[in-house]
Amino acid sequence: xxxxxxxxxxTLVDVAEAAGVSLATVDxxxxxxxxxxxxxxxxxxxSLVRLGYRPDPAAVRLARGIQYQFCFxxxxxxxxxxxxxxxxxxxxxxxxxxxxAYGDLLRVDVFDPYVLADTLRxxxxxxxxxxxxxxxxxxxxDAIDAMxxxxxxxxxxxxxxxNSRRHRYVGIDNSAxxxxxxxxxxxxxxxxxxxxxxxxxxxxxxxxxxRMFGFQQVIASEYPHLHTLPALEGRDDTQRCRQVADxxxxxxxxxxxxxxxxxxxxxxxxxxxxxxxxxxxxFIAHELTDFSRRYLIHxxxxxxxxxxxxxxxxxxxxxxxxHCTNQPVIADQExxxxxxxxxxxxx
Amino acid sequence: xxxxxxxxxxTLVDVAEAAGVSLATVDxxxxxxxxxxxxxxxxxxxSLVRLGYRPDPAAVRLARGIQYQFCFxxxxxxxxxxxxxxxxxxxxxxxxxxxxAYGDLLRVDVFDPYVLADTLRxxxxxxxxxxxxxxxxxxxxDAIDAMxxxxxxxxxxxxxxxNSRRHRYVGIDNSAxxxxxxxxxxxxxxxxxxxxxxxxxxxxxxxxxxRMFGFQQVIASEYPHLHTLPALEGRDDTQRCRQVADxxxxxxxxxxxxxxxxxxxxxxxxxxxxxxxxxxxxFIAHELTDFSRRYLIHxxxxxxxxxxxxxxxxxxxxxxxxHCTNQPVIADQExxxxxxxxxxxxx
DNA sequence: CTGTTAGCGCGTTCAG
DNA sequence: CTGAACGCGCTAACAG
Numbered sequence: 001x002x003x004x005x006x007x008x009x010x011t012l013v014d015v016a017e018a019a020g021v022s023l024a025t026v027d028x029x030x031x032x033x034x035x036x037x038x039x040x041x042x043x044x045x046x047s048l049v050r051l052g053y054r055p056d057p058a059a060v061r062l063a064r065g066i067q068y069q070f071c072f073x074x075x076x077x078x079x080x081x082x083x084x085x086x087x088x089x090x091x092x093x094x095x096x097x098x099x100x101a102y103g104d105l106l107r108v109d110v111f112d113p114y115v116l117a118d119t120l121r122x123x124x125x126x127x128x129x130x131x132x133x134x135x136x137x138x139x140x141x142d143a144i145d146a147m148x149x150x151x152x153x154x155x156x157x158x159x160x161x162x163n164s165r166r167h168r169y170v171g172i173d174n175s176a177x178x179x180x181x182x183x184x185x186x187x188x189x190x191x192x193x194x195x196x197x198x199x200x201x202x203x204x205x206x207x208x209x210x211r212m213f214g215f216q217q218v219i220a221s222e223y224p225h226l227h228t229l230p231a232l233e234g235r236d237d238t239q240r241c242r243q244v245a246d247x248x249x250x251x252x253x254x255x256x257x258x259x260x261x262x263x264x265x266x267x268x269x270x271x272x273x274x275x276x277x278x279x280x281x282x283f284i285a286h287e288l289t290d291f292s293r294r295y296l297i298h299x300x301x302x303x304x305x306x307x308x309x310x311x312x313x314x315x316x317x318x319x320x321x322x323h324c325t326n327q328p329v330i331a332d333q334e335x336x337x338x339x340x341x342x343x344x345x346x347x
Numbered sequence: 348x349x350x351x352x353x354x355x356x357x358t359l360v361d362v363a364e365a366a367g368v369s370l371a372t373v374d375x376x377x378x379x380x381x382x383x384x385x386x387x388x389x390x391x392x393x394s395l396v397r398l399g400y401r402p403d404p405a406a407v408r409l410a411r412g413i414q415y416q417f418c419f420x421x422x423x424x425x426x427x428x429x430x431x432x433x434x435x436x437x438x439x440x441x442x443x444x445x446x447x448a449y450g451d452l453l454r455v456d457v458f459d460p461y462v463l464a465d466t467l468r469x470x471x472x473x474x475x476x477x478x479x480x481x482x483x484x485x486x487x488x489d490a491i492d493a494m495x496x497x498x499x500x501x502x503x504x505x506x507x508x509x510n511s512r513r514h515r516y517v518g519i520d521n522s523a524x525x526x527x528x529x530x531x532x533x534x535x536x537x538x539x540x541x542x543x544x545x546x547x548x549x550x551x552x553x554x555x556x557x558r559m560f561g562f563q564q565v566i567a568s569e570y571p572h573l574h575t576l577p578a579l580e581g582r583d584d585t586q587r588c589r590q591v592a593d594x595x596x597x598x599x600x601x602x603x604x605x606x607x608x609x610x611x612x613x614x615x616x617x618x619x620x621x622x623x624x625x626x627x628x629x630f631i632a633h634e635l636t637d638f639s640r641r642y643l644i645h646x647x648x649x650x651x652x653x654x655x656x657x658x659x660x661x662x663x664x665x666x667x668x669x670h671c672t673n674q675p676v677i678a679d680q681e682x683x684x685x686x687x688x689x690x691x692x693x694x
Numbered sequence: 695c696t697g698t699t700a701g702c703g704c705g706t707t708c709a710g
Numbered sequence: 711c712t713g714a715a716c717g718c719g720c721t722a723a724c725a726g
Contacts, residue, residue: 003416003475007449011703022713027705035711057445058405059703062718069350095677098404102354128350179691187649191538218691302534310679330442332657337684338692344526344565345685358719369697374721382695406719409702698725703718710713 010051018047030055057327061100068324070096070103070317071123072157073132075110079236079263081287081309082133085158088313096317101324103317113137121146129153129320131170134161136206153323155316158307159207167323170316170336172307174207177338178214178261181284184303184340185215185257186223188282193225194256197248201236201262208261211286215259226256234264241267249275257282269295288341297343306339357398365394377402404674408447415671417443417450417664418470419504420479422457426583426610428634428656429480432505435660443664448671450664460484468493476500476667478517481508483553500670502663505654506554514670517663517683519654521554524685525561525608528631531650531687532562532604533570535629540572541603544595548583548609555608558633562606573603581611588614596622604629604649616642635688644690653686 016026021040028036029044036044047053072089075082086105093103104127108119113135120143123130130147134140134156144164147154153167160169185196196219200208212231219226232248234241241264249255249271258281260268265285272278278300285292288306295301315334322329341347363373368387375383376391383391394400419436422429433452440450451474455466460482467490470477477494481487481503491511494501500514507516532543543566547555559578566573579595581588588611596602596618605628607615612632619625625647632639635653642648662681669676688694 003414003473006416007414007444009444009447009703013703023704024706024713025711028712031705037711040711054445056409056447056703058408058447059718060705061405062403062409062702062720063704063706065705065718067350067354069353097354097356098401100356100403100405126350176691180689183689183691188534188537190535214691314677314680330661333661335694337686337694339684340687340689340692342527342530342687344523344530344561345687347682347684356719360719370720371697371699371722372695375696378721384695387696403719406702407721409704409718410720410722412702412721696726698723700721700723702721705716705718707716708714710711 009056010053011056012053015044015047015051015053018051019044057325060325066100068101068128068321069126070101070129070131070320071127072103072105072313072316073110073116073119073123073130074105074107074157075133076107080289080291081263084287084289085133085309085313088310091310092313092317096321099321101317101321110135113139116140117143120144123147124150124152127152128324129155131155131157131316131320133157133159134164134166135159136161140164153320155319157312157316159205168319168329168334170312170319170334172336172338174210175214175217177286177305178211178216179218180214180338180340181211181259181303181305182215182218182223184284185259185282186219186226188302189226189256191225192256194227194254195252196226196228196257196259197245197252197255198228198231198259198261199234199241199244199248199264199268200231201234201264203231203233205262211261215261231261234260234262234267236263238264238267240264242271243267245271246274249277249281255281257284260285262286265295265301266291269300272300288339288346293346296341296346299343304339304341306341307336308339312336356403357400358403359400362391362394362398362400365398366391404672407672413447415448415475415668416473417448417476417478417667418474419450419452419660419663420457420463420466420470420477421452421454421504422480423454427636427638428610431634431636432480432656432660435657438657439660439664443668446668448664448668457482460486463487464490467491470494471497471499474499475671476502478502478504478663478667480504480506481511481513482506483508487511500667502666504659504663506552515666515676515681517659517666517681519683519685521557522561522564524633524652525558525563526565527561527685527687528558528606528650528652529562529565529570531631532606532629533566533573535649536573536603538572539603541574541601542599543573543575543603544592544599544605545575545578546581546588546591546595546605546607546609546611546615547578548581548611550578550580552609558608562608578608581607581609581614583610585611585614587611589618590614592618593621596624596628602628604631607632609633612642612648613638616647619647635686635693640693643688643693646690651686651688653688654683655686659683 117139141164148165158171245268464486488511495512502515505518592615
């Protein structure tokens, strides 16, 4: 379909004419390059704003011919959520290529702060930007600051390092997530009183700690009919979680609910089903996977709290690119939601 | 930061050399233009795939110099959600301009099918694509089909016309949303028995009808301790909703919950608070607004089911653009979630 | 049927 | 300090 052009963008040529200078001069003031007299500079700037000049991103990209190199650093291991995230990062990297940006996906032992820090430092000079699932540890913080110092764009992914100089955190507010679980738990178990079991991956992980903090805060203040048992360590492992859950169920005949803070949900679900207490115990966990989806549909899980790995991967990439080309970030679009899934609103 | 180019995209020149033809010929087979002998055509196509050629979107846009004209058709009226949507459409149109696409925002009386249909037909030939909040009516369907017939890209927004030839529906699955509300209602009111009030905007609106259908389906089959009262019409109007809710509360002393299917939630919340039954009645409604947010935080509302108007606006724009430039659509990214908001996971 | 060539809007030498 | 000119990858006239 052919259609008249109702709008004509103002181009650099327009600005140059209006200011009575050449194209190159406008370009100099635009990109803050030296070699322009204050007088002409002012003239150009005025025409710039007067004509409302906005650079054409496509032309800029084409002319610069720059390729951006990004690196995504994810944990090793077979955690289902991380696999989903890795898959989404892969897909994102493919479509990034359309915009002359290329990325690598590195998997390292994120849980060893020294290994992670060394890996990150090794990235300096080789990439324009890095997105990393980080561990909140002084050594890692230093490495992140060093990357930023070296001019790289850094975003933390899923797990933040709050006091570092990273440009942005792409992930959910974990204490809010914990509070959300608590409210669901409290309302789903209305009129019942009793204990709630908490099974976390590691009590030392910042995000797990924050989730528990938020959870306990709300349970304590809003739902006096419930009380939380001391948190158990399931180490994000199915086997281990099964054992822990078995023991919990045996010791707590009047258990009202279980909050699984980390991974290993399959073990907990199996324990609940084996004990025939799936309908009885309100079981809430994180991350939508093939397994957790099934448990939700079958009623073993009451709800799933999720962060969308696809959104996170794309968001991280968009933010890296935006910072490199200094384009604005649409905050609204990049905010990662705390999704609540019931069997009815599954995607 | 300067960095070696590790990747060099294969360009049209590479393909032309490999196939032993000129640039123009490659372009012809690429864009399915006539005037190429079958033999050369095949040769070119082979090199095309062999080299894995992917056009550079930026260069294409620049060379074509085409501007796309889009039109968003939204309802008139002061419905809060539609205002939010309109605001987001405005923002989206601004950033669309970066990509040489321009859009207008039209507000018409969507609830008159003839007015809407005439408006849509009037758009033919003036826009490349249209996103419309549609009314499911034969006349409207015809108009949509006529637009598609004329080569326009059409997406329905928020409210669908399922049997039309629209390229895509951008919005939530309303019966799933109704089911989601029912599950929340059922679980939040566990151990209680009694009636649930339903207040809809109009019983004739497709999306409201679908929400109610999903809601009643789940309540009837899963939560026998509850039963739904006949749906009341609040006409999406605060005053009217207040009256309806007042009456409902007076007549049903043991009311367990209220499901507000449409707008006018302020009236219902006021009625609940005036009757001091806000803590007692599980009140669930749609769409996050400044008001509903406040009610949720204060505990008058138990939950809000939301569709993100910002996401919907951006998604519609991306889809229109993608269809025009025939680029792929990332289904995952464009799926509009049924958001569940509790006071704890508000954005 | 096929090749040549002039831009699209901008960045970037290289001369003045 | 400033300007002219070429090229990025691709499209579209225009020749042949």
